[in-house]
Amino acid sequence: MKVHNADIVISAVSPAQYPDTDLPEIALAGRSNVGKSSFINTLVDRRNLARTSSKPGKTQTLNFFIIENALHFVDVPGYGYAKVSKTERAKWGKMIETYLAEREQLKSVISLVDLRHAPSVEDVQMYQFLKYYDIPVIVVATKADKIPRSKWNKHISVIKKALDFDEQDEFILFSSVTKQGKEEAWAAIEAAMVRP
Numbered sequence: 001m002k003v004h005n006a007d008i009v010i011s012a013v014s015p016a017q018y019p020d021t022d023l024p025e026i027a028l029a030g031r032s033n034v035g036k037s038s039f040i041n042t043l044v045d046r047r048n049l050a051r052t053s054s055k056p057g058k059t060q061t062l063n064f065f066i067i068e069n070a071l072h073f074v075d076v077p078g079y080g081y082a083k084v085s086k087t088e089r090a091k092w093g094k095m096i097e098t099y100l101a102e103r104e105q106l107k108s109v110i111s112l113v114d115l116r117h118a119p120s121v122e123d124v125q126m127y128q129f130l131k132y133y134d135i136p137v138i139v140v141a142t143k144a145d146k147i148p149r150s151k152w153n154k155h156i157s158v159i160k161k162a163l164d165f166d167e168q169d170e171f172i173l174f175s176s177v178t179k180q181g182k183e184e185a186w187a188a189i190e191a192a193m194v195r196p
Protein backbone atom coordinates (compact mmCIF):
# COMPACT_ATOMS: atom_id res chain seq x y z
CA MET A 1 0.00 0.00 0.00
CA LYS A 2 1.28 3.43 -0.89
CA VAL A 3 0.35 5.66 2.02
CA HIS A 4 -0.57 9.30 1.50
CA ASN A 5 -2.63 9.85 4.61
CA ALA A 6 -1.73 8.71 8.10
CA ASP A 7 -2.71 10.33 11.36
CA ILE A 8 -2.91 9.60 15.05
CA VAL A 9 -6.55 9.19 16.08
CA ILE A 10 -6.34 8.69 19.83
CA SER A 11 -4.12 7.47 22.63
CA ALA A 12 -6.51 5.26 24.54
CA VAL A 13 -6.31 3.59 27.93
CA SER A 14 -9.83 2.14 28.08
CA PRO A 15 -12.32 0.58 25.61
CA ALA A 16 -14.63 3.60 25.85
CA GLN A 17 -11.91 5.59 24.09
CA TYR A 18 -11.34 3.19 21.20
CA PRO A 19 -12.43 4.72 17.89
CA ASP A 20 -16.07 3.95 17.12
CA THR A 21 -15.67 2.58 13.56
CA ASP A 22 -15.65 -0.79 11.79
CA LEU A 23 -12.29 -0.28 10.12
CA PRO A 24 -10.03 -3.31 10.27
CA GLU A 25 -7.32 -3.06 12.92
CA ILE A 26 -3.81 -4.41 12.97
CA ALA A 27 -2.04 -4.25 16.33
CA LEU A 28 1.69 -4.16 16.97
CA ALA A 29 2.97 -6.01 20.01
CA GLY A 30 6.45 -6.63 21.27
CA ARG A 31 8.81 -5.81 24.02
CA SER A 32 9.91 -2.32 24.67
CA ASN A 33 12.54 -1.07 22.23
CA VAL A 34 11.99 -3.89 19.70
CA GLY A 35 10.98 -1.37 17.03
CA LYS A 36 7.16 -1.22 16.97
CA SER A 37 6.94 2.52 16.42
CA SER A 38 9.76 2.38 13.85
CA PHE A 39 7.88 -0.37 12.00
CA ILE A 40 4.78 1.82 11.70
CA ASN A 41 6.83 4.79 10.53
CA THR A 42 8.57 2.66 7.89
CA LEU A 43 5.31 1.24 6.57
CA VAL A 44 3.71 4.65 6.22
CA ASP A 45 6.85 6.44 4.99
CA ARG A 46 6.89 8.93 7.83
CA ARG A 47 9.86 9.70 9.94
CA ASN A 48 8.05 10.17 13.23
CA LEU A 49 4.32 9.53 13.05
CA ALA A 50 4.62 6.98 15.84
CA ARG A 51 7.12 8.41 18.27
CA THR A 52 10.29 6.39 18.55
CA SER A 53 12.90 6.58 21.22
CA SER A 54 16.09 4.94 22.32
CA LYS A 55 14.57 5.21 25.80
CA PRO A 56 12.45 2.11 26.34
CA GLY A 57 8.86 2.52 27.46
CA LYS A 58 8.09 5.48 25.21
CA THR A 59 4.70 4.21 24.11
CA GLN A 60 2.47 3.83 27.17
CA THR A 61 -1.04 3.94 25.74
CA LEU A 62 -2.86 2.15 22.93
CA ASN A 63 -2.14 4.53 20.09
CA PHE A 64 -4.57 4.29 17.17
CA PHE A 65 -3.35 5.50 13.78
CA ILE A 66 -5.65 5.79 10.80
CA ILE A 67 -4.09 4.88 7.46
CA GLU A 68 -5.67 5.96 4.16
CA ASN A 69 -9.11 5.85 5.80
CA ALA A 70 -8.81 2.07 5.32
CA LEU A 71 -7.33 0.65 8.49
CA HIS A 72 -6.08 1.36 11.97
CA PHE A 73 -2.65 0.48 13.21
CA VAL A 74 -2.66 0.11 16.98
CA ASP A 75 0.71 0.69 18.65
CA VAL A 76 0.60 -1.29 21.88
CA PRO A 77 2.88 -0.38 24.81
CA GLY A 78 6.00 -2.51 24.96
CA TYR A 79 6.05 -5.18 27.62
CA GLY A 80 9.02 -6.12 29.75
CA TYR A 81 10.09 -2.63 30.61
CA ALA A 82 11.91 -3.15 33.90
CA LYS A 83 11.76 0.39 35.26
CA VAL A 84 7.99 0.32 35.62
CA SER A 85 6.41 -0.63 38.95
CA LYS A 86 4.59 -3.94 39.36
CA THR A 87 1.19 -2.28 39.72
CA GLU A 88 1.83 -0.15 36.65
CA ARG A 89 2.85 -3.22 34.69
CA ALA A 90 -0.22 -5.17 35.81
CA LYS A 91 -2.38 -2.25 34.68
CA TRP A 92 -0.76 -2.22 31.21
CA GLY A 93 -1.08 -5.99 30.99
CA LYS A 94 -4.79 -5.78 31.67
CA MET A 95 -5.26 -2.97 29.16
CA ILE A 96 -3.43 -4.90 26.44
CA GLU A 97 -5.21 -8.16 27.20
CA THR A 98 -8.64 -6.54 27.15
CA TYR A 99 -7.92 -4.98 23.79
CA LEU A 100 -6.49 -8.12 22.18
CA ALA A 101 -9.09 -10.52 23.54
CA GLU A 102 -12.18 -8.40 22.97
CA ARG A 103 -11.72 -6.11 19.99
CA GLU A 104 -14.01 -7.38 17.23
CA GLN A 105 -12.32 -5.67 14.28
CA LEU A 106 -8.83 -6.81 15.25
CA LYS A 107 -7.72 -8.75 12.16
CA SER A 108 -4.17 -9.64 13.03
CA VAL A 109 -1.42 -8.92 15.50
CA ILE A 110 2.06 -8.16 14.32
CA SER A 111 4.26 -9.71 16.96
CA LEU A 112 7.69 -8.10 16.80
CA VAL A 113 10.79 -9.86 18.04
CA ASP A 114 14.42 -8.82 17.83
CA LEU A 115 16.23 -10.98 15.26
CA ARG A 116 19.42 -10.71 17.30
CA HIS A 117 18.12 -12.44 20.41
CA ALA A 118 16.23 -15.54 21.44
CA PRO A 119 12.64 -14.55 22.29
CA SER A 120 12.06 -13.52 25.90
CA VAL A 121 9.61 -15.36 28.15
CA GLU A 122 7.17 -12.51 27.49
CA ASP A 123 7.61 -12.84 23.71
CA VAL A 124 6.67 -16.51 23.99
CA GLN A 125 3.74 -15.74 26.31
CA MET A 126 2.43 -13.12 23.91
CA TYR A 127 2.63 -15.46 20.93
CA GLN A 128 0.93 -18.28 22.83
CA PHE A 129 -1.74 -15.88 24.11
CA LEU A 130 -2.53 -14.88 20.52
CA LYS A 131 -2.66 -18.51 19.42
CA TYR A 132 -5.02 -19.27 22.32
CA TYR A 133 -7.41 -16.56 21.16
CA ASP A 134 -7.08 -17.71 17.55
CA ILE A 135 -5.79 -14.34 16.42
CA PRO A 136 -3.75 -14.56 13.20
CA VAL A 137 -0.18 -13.51 13.87
CA ILE A 138 2.43 -11.94 11.65
CA VAL A 139 5.80 -12.42 13.34
CA VAL A 140 8.18 -9.66 12.33
CA ALA A 141 11.83 -10.12 13.25
CA THR A 142 13.28 -6.62 13.50
CA LYS A 143 16.77 -5.13 13.24
CA ALA A 144 17.84 -7.58 10.52
CA ASP A 145 20.41 -4.97 9.47
CA LYS A 146 22.33 -5.75 12.66
CA ILE A 147 22.88 -9.42 11.78
CA PRO A 148 25.00 -10.59 8.85
CA ARG A 149 22.94 -12.23 6.14
CA SER A 150 24.88 -15.51 6.56
CA LYS A 151 23.48 -15.84 10.09
CA TRP A 152 19.84 -14.99 9.38
CA ASN A 153 18.68 -18.60 9.05
CA LYS A 154 20.26 -19.61 12.32
CA HIS A 155 18.54 -16.77 14.15
CA ILE A 156 15.23 -17.50 12.45
CA SER A 157 15.30 -21.13 13.62
CA VAL A 158 16.11 -20.12 17.21
CA ILE A 159 13.10 -17.78 17.22
CA LYS A 160 10.69 -20.22 15.58
CA LYS A 161 11.70 -23.01 17.92
CA ALA A 162 11.31 -20.90 21.07
CA LEU A 163 7.88 -19.62 19.98
CA ASP A 164 6.70 -23.04 18.85
CA PHE A 165 5.91 -21.16 15.65
CA ASP A 166 2.82 -22.16 13.71
CA GLU A 167 3.76 -22.31 10.00
CA GLN A 168 0.23 -21.06 9.16
CA ASP A 169 1.36 -17.67 10.47
CA GLU A 170 3.55 -15.24 8.56
CA PHE A 171 7.21 -14.73 9.45
CA ILE A 172 8.93 -11.66 8.03
CA LEU A 173 12.49 -10.44 8.35
CA PHE A 174 12.47 -6.70 8.75
CA SER A 175 14.64 -3.64 9.11
CA SER A 176 13.47 -0.08 9.49
CA VAL A 177 16.98 0.99 8.46
CA THR A 178 17.18 -0.83 5.09
CA LYS A 179 13.36 -1.12 4.68
CA GLN A 180 13.82 -4.83 4.07
CA GLY A 181 10.52 -6.67 4.51
CA LYS A 182 8.34 -3.60 3.99
CA GLU A 183 6.52 -4.90 0.89
CA GLU A 184 6.13 -8.35 2.41
CA ALA A 185 4.66 -6.81 5.56
CA TRP A 186 2.15 -4.79 3.54
CA ALA A 187 1.14 -7.90 1.60
CA ALA A 188 0.52 -9.79 4.85
CA ILE A 189 -1.43 -6.85 6.32
CA GLU A 190 -3.56 -6.43 3.20
CA ALA A 191 -4.36 -10.14 3.25
CA ALA A 192 -5.34 -9.91 6.94
CA MET A 193 -7.55 -6.85 6.33
CA VAL A 194 -9.90 -8.68 3.97
CA ARG A 195 -10.23 -11.79 6.13
CA PRO A 196 -13.75 -12.10 7.56
Ligand SMILES: Nc1nc2c(ncn2[C@@H]2O[C@H](COP(=O)(O)OP(=O)(O)OP(=O)(O)O)[C@@H](O)[C@H]2O)c(=O)[nH]1
Pocket residue numbers: 030031032033034035036037038039051052053054055056057058059077078079142143144145146174175176177
Ligand atom coordinates in the same frame (compact mmCIF):
# COMPACT_ATOMS: atom_id res chain seq x y z
N1 LIG B 1 19.34 -0.82 13.50
C1 LIG B 1 18.03 -0.78 13.70
N2 LIG B 1 17.51 -0.06 14.73
C2 LIG B 1 16.17 -0.05 14.90
C3 LIG B 1 15.30 -0.79 14.05
N3 LIG B 1 14.03 -0.61 14.49
C4 LIG B 1 14.11 0.21 15.57
N4 LIG B 1 15.39 0.55 15.83
C5 LIG B 1 15.87 1.43 16.93
O1 LIG B 1 15.48 0.84 18.17
C6 LIG B 1 15.06 1.85 19.11
C7 LIG B 1 13.64 1.57 19.58
O2 LIG B 1 12.73 1.69 18.50
P1 LIG B 1 11.18 2.05 18.72
O3 LIG B 1 10.54 1.97 17.38
O4 LIG B 1 11.01 3.32 19.48
O5 LIG B 1 10.75 0.82 19.66
P2 LIG B 1 9.33 0.52 20.32
O6 LIG B 1 9.12 -0.96 20.21
O7 LIG B 1 8.27 1.39 19.74
O8 LIG B 1 9.61 0.88 21.85
P3 LIG B 1 8.55 1.29 23.00
O9 LIG B 1 7.69 2.41 22.47
O10 LIG B 1 9.43 1.67 24.13
O11 LIG B 1 7.74 0.06 23.31
C8 LIG B 1 15.23 3.18 18.38
O12 LIG B 1 16.48 3.71 18.73
C9 LIG B 1 15.19 2.79 16.91
O13 LIG B 1 15.87 3.68 16.08
C10 LIG B 1 15.88 -1.55 12.96
O14 LIG B 1 15.21 -2.24 12.16
N5 LIG B 1 17.25 -1.50 12.84
Ligand SMILES: [Mg+2]
Pocket residue numbers: 036037038051052058059075
Ligand atom coordinates in the same frame (compact mmCIF):
# COMPACT_ATOMS: atom_id res chain seq x y z
MG1 LIG C 1 6.97 2.76 20.61
